[in-house]
Amino acid sequence: MIEIRNLYKVFGAQMILNNMSLTVRRGETKVIIGRSGVGKSVLLKNIVGLIHPDSGSIKINGTEVTNLKEKEYDRIRMEIGYVFQGGALFDSMSVGENVGFVLNEFMNLDKKTVKDKVHDALGLVGLKDVEDLMPSQLSGGMKKRVSLARVLCMEPHIILYDEPTSEVDPITAAAINHLIIELRDKLKVTSIMVTHDMNSAYQVADSIAMFYRGQVIADGKPDEIKNSKHPVVQQFIHGDAHGPITDDESLIFGHVK
Numbered sequence: 001m002i003e004i005r006n007l008y009k010v011f012g013a014q015m016i017l018n019n020m021s022l023t024v025r026r027g028e029t030k031v032i033i034g035r036s037g038v039g040k041s042v043l044l045k046n047i048v049g050l051i052h053p054d055s056g057s058i059k060i061n062g063t064e065v066t067n068l069k070e071k072e073y074d075r076i077r078m079e080i081g082y083v084f085q086g087g088a089l090f091d092s093m094s095v096g097e098n099v100g101f102v103l104n105e106f107m108n109l110d111k112k113t114v115k116d117k118v119h120d121a122l123g124l125v126g127l128k129d130v131e132d133l134m135p136s137q138l139s140g141g142m143k144k145r146v147s148l149a150r151v152l153c154m155e156p157h158i159i160l161y162d163e164p165t166s167e168v169d170p171i172t173a174a175a176i177n178h179l180i181i182e183l184r185d186k187l188k189v190t191s192i193m194v195t196h197d198m199n200s201a202y203q204v205a206d207s208i209a210m211f212y213r214g215q216v217i218a219d220g221k222p223d224e225i226k227n228s229k230h231p232v233v234q235q236f237i238h239g240d241a242h243g244p245i246t247d248d249e250s251l252i253f254g255h256v257k
Contacts (some may be wrong), residue, residue, distance in 0.1 A: 001026040001158065001190040002047065006235075007056035017053065029184050029191040031201045033236065034211030035245065041085070041196040043211075044160045047192070048080055049073045056100035060158070078106070081151030085162040089135040089150075095122070096131030099150045101131055121149040125179060141172035148179070150249030159183065159194040167202045173190050175233055177203045210236065212245075 002024040009017040016039045024030045024195050032040050045051040047058060058065050065076055072082045089098045104108050109117075120128060125145040133141060143163060153157055161180065165173035177200050184190055184204075195201055198219065201208055201222070207226045210218040218225060219231045225233060235243030 001028070001061055003055040003190070004043075004047075007046065007058065007128045008047065008054045010040070010052065010054055015214055016047070017056075020211075020215050022055075022209060022216055022219070024190060024192060025085075025186070025206075026190055027188050028206045029180065029193065031195060031205035031208045032211060033195065033198070033201055035210060035236065036196075038211040039214050040211055041162050044082070044162055044194060044257065048077060048082055048160060060252070071186070078097040078154065080159045081154055081159040082145070082158035083147050083151055083159065083161045083164055085166060086137075087140075087147040089143055091135055091144060093135075094131060095127075095133050095138070095146050098135070098146060099131075099153055101150060102154050116151050118149075121152040122146070124152055125149045126175065140169040141176070144168065144172075144176060145179075148176075152183075157189060159189050159190065159191045161195075163175055163195055164193065165195065165197050173197065173200060176200075180204045198239075 002022075004020065004022045007017045007020045020039070020043070022030075022043075031042070033071075034040055042051060046053050047060070053066060056066070056205075060076055063076065065073060068076070090101070093101070096115075096118050099121055100114045103114045103117060118131065124149050127142065127145055127149065130142070130146075138248075139147065144159065148164075164176050164180070168176070179190065180193065181204055184191060193204060205222050207219065207221055209216045210225065212232050218228050218230050220228070225237065228234065231244045235245050
């Protein structure tokens with residue numbers, strides 16, 4: 001469903017993605033782990049076209065997207081849902097308006113159809129009777145659920161999750177994890193989830209990819225990652241303060257020569 005080959009992205013003198021390659025199968029939930037600054041969120045933004053790579057290939061459902069014009073890319077984007085780390089809700093819009101935003105802006109649907117779709121999407125994420133609330137009235141966990149409901153209204157084939165369980169309590173995190181699994185099983189969506197939360201990673205992943213220095217250094221099933229002999233992988237998944245990651249002064253970025 002998603003095939004990335006030899007991707008490079010440089011910001012200034014900092015190499016963020018360094019000949020990075022990754023494959024996500026149709027219907028798979030791929031979890032990406034790694035320390036802050038190694039390019040996880042940058043990769044998601046490259047996939048959806050918010051950022052464009054300096055070189056390399058991104059194919060979505062067989063279509064090379066790196067050379068598409070904006071209007072052509074928009075058609076691809078309509079098949080991709082993006083759950084932003086902070087929810088990215090519009091403060092001036094109600095919950096119902098936020099969830100129905102894409103339907104109202106980009107689809108020729110009548111008001112009743114939009115209202116029904118919004119109601120159904122909120123029900124899927126476990127929220128009822130919140131359409132008239134404003135984002136400021138929601139908890140962090142509720143904002144993330146509303147953000148996911150907005151994505152579900154699009155009926156996407158691909159969902160990108162950027163830290164979906166950050167800044168929420170363990171019970172809310174468990175509910176979000178369960179929801180991600182349900183969406184995979186019921187709707188057969190292809191997903192990429194970026195997270196630092198190894199509990200979440202092990203629960204939802206079909207496979208886990210570890211990012212380090214802008215590259216994938218390990219990619220396998222959760223048990224394969226748990227049992228990996230790679231010292232960088234072991235230090236990260238166990239949260240050890242000492243090891244090759246913290247010993248490496250060029251931990252976050254490589255430098256452009």
